[in-house]
Amino acid sequence: MKYEATLKELIANDTTLMAMLMAVESLHLNDSWICAGIIRSKVWDSIHPCTTPMQDIDVIYYDPADASIEKEKMLEDRLKSLLPGFPWSVKNQARMHKKNNLPPFLSSYEGVAHFPETPTAVAVRIQEGKLFIMAPYGLNDLFEMTVRPTPNYQAQEQLSYVYKKRMLEKQWEKSWPTITIER
Numbered sequence: 001m002k003y004e005a006t007l008k009e010l011i012a013n014d015t016t017l018m019a020m021l022m023a024v025e026s027l028h029l030n031d032s033w034i035c036a037g038i039i040r041s042k043v044w045d046s047i048h049p050c051t052t053p054m055q056d057i058d059v060i061y062y063d064p065a066d067a068s069i070e071k072e073k074m075l076e077d078r079l080k081s082l083l084p085g086f087p088w089s090v091k092n093q094a095r096m097h098k099k100n101n102l103p104p105f106l107s108s109y110e111g112v113a114h115f116p117e118t119p120t121a122v123a124v125r126i127q128e129g130k131l132f133i134m135a136p137y138g139l140n141d142l143f144e145m146t147v148r149p150t151p152n153y154q155a156q157e158q159l160s161y162v163y164k165k166r167m168l169e170k171q172w173e174k175s176w177p178t179i180t181i182e183r
Helices: 004-012 015-026 037-047 069-082 096-100 108-113 151-155 157-170
Strands: 033-035 057-061 088-092 123-127 130-134
Touching: 004 015, 004 037, 004 130, 015 033, 015 037, 015 069, 015 123, 033 037, 033 108, 037 057, 057 069, 057 108, 069 088, 096 157, 108 130, 151 157
Parallel strands: 057 088
Antiparallel strands: 033 057, 033 123, 123 130
């Protein structure tokens, strides 16, 4: 990927984000990643340059054996004890398909591929000191500050509405004025 080295460098140079990735790694969850807004904002803030407030730290993993919300809350509590003061949000991708009435996901990759917009459909993890990037639609839109719906949110009317509503609510143009949003 054209921008993968740049993203890895941005993350490696951010001691807080690296500590977050190591905390998630220490949980030894199957197919676990930090994803979505924290990664998107990190890149967009580096381009503008600005620092936007951290909304949450999205952590995903895949465990069909225990897709309970209670397990997710327990994992959030463990992360809060490891790194207090951060807004952790843990979601098992084995149950997230239900949110939009989709067929079950078979991995975290499928979960990320079903995020609403392309620059948010990005995840990062660390394993044994090495950074890995997951970007089902590549990193071009992320680094070129172009927001467009992912294929599922283009093809299905119900999901298209969800995407359009998100774009109105997020108001990303206020924080990042050079952004291009496909509506």
